[in-house]
Amino acid sequence: MERSTKPYLIRAIHEWACESGLTPYLSVKVDENTRVPPEHVKNGEIVLNIGYDATHKLTIGNDLIQFAARFGGVSRECSIPINAVQGVFARENGQGLFFPAEPSGPAVTSATPATAAPPEDPRPDNTPPGGRPKLQVVK
Numbered sequence: 001m002e003r004s005t006k007p008y009l010i011r012a013i014h015e016w017a018c019e020s021g022l023t024p025y026l027s028v029k030v031d032e033n034t035r036v037p038p039e040h041v042k043n044g045e046i047v048l049n050i051g052y053d054a055t056h057k058l059t060i061g062n063d064l065i066q067f068a069a070r071f072g073g074v075s076r077e078c079s080i081p082i083n084a085v086q087g088v089f090a091r092e093n094g095q096g097l098f099f100p101a102e103p104s105g106p107a108v109t110s111a112t113p114a115t116a117a118p119p120e121d122p123r124p125d126n127t128p129p130g131g132r133p134k135l136q137v138v139k
Helices: 006-019
Strands: 024-029 045-049 055-060 064-071 074-081 085-090 096-098
Touching: 006 024, 006 055, 006 085, 006 096, 024 096
Parallel strands: none
Antiparallel strands: 024 045, 024 085, 055 064, 064 074, 085 096
16 A cells, blocks of 8 residues: 655645744644544634644654644643645745645545645734745645
C-alpha cells in the first residue's frame, strides 16, 4: 500500500511556518473521529493554531495529529485524523496547502493542493488582519 503524502506535507508547512516566524494554522472538517472542543466548531469545521506556543506535546503522525491546547484558559486534549485536515497555512500571509475533501475512515493515498477558499477568518478577534490568504500550487 502506497503511503499518503498528506502528513508529510502538513509537517513540512508546519516546520516552514515556525522557522519563518509565522503562525501555523490547521483547518479541520470535524467528524465523529475528531476530538476537539465542540463549542469551538462552526459549520462542522474548526481552525486551530498548531504553533509550538499554542500547543503542548504536539505530534503530527502519519494517521493522527495530537496535542493539548488551551481553550478559554482550560487545557484540552485534541486528536485529529489526518484525513480530516482540510488545509495547513500561515495565519499571517495565508500561504500553505489546502487538500481535496476526503471520506471519513482510512487515509487516502495522496494529497494535492486544492483551490478551495480557506475559512472565512481564522484569526482570534484581537489579531490584526494579515491580508487575503493566497494558495500556491506545489508540484
